Amino acid sequence: MSDADALKAEIKKLSARATNAKMNLHDLSEELPVNWTSIPEVAKAAYDAFVALEAARKTLAKLEAV
Template sequence: MSDREALKAELKKLSGKALQAKMDLHDLSEELPVNWGSIMTVAEKAYDAYAELERKSHDLKALENNQRG
């Protein structure tokens, strides 16, 4: 498997993880004020998931640009 294919596979997994984190945050918001104490934990997981997804997306773009040039 090439580096590009590996990154794409990883991005697919990270995208699913980020989507789940988004849904968890959404579900929590609908249940408020129940479990309000977990807001920071759930939000941090969503933030971290999307930050990792963005980093890997940049890595893939950089790899693709390097392969072209």
């Protein structure tokens, strides 16, 4: 498996994780004001998931550009 193929597989995992984090944030927003104290934790998890996904996509773009 090439580096690009491995990274594509990782991107699929990161994308699923980011989608899950987005849904957790969405679900939390619909339940407000219940569990309002968990906003920073849930938002940070979503932020971190999307940062990781974006970084992996940029790395893949650089690999494919070569």
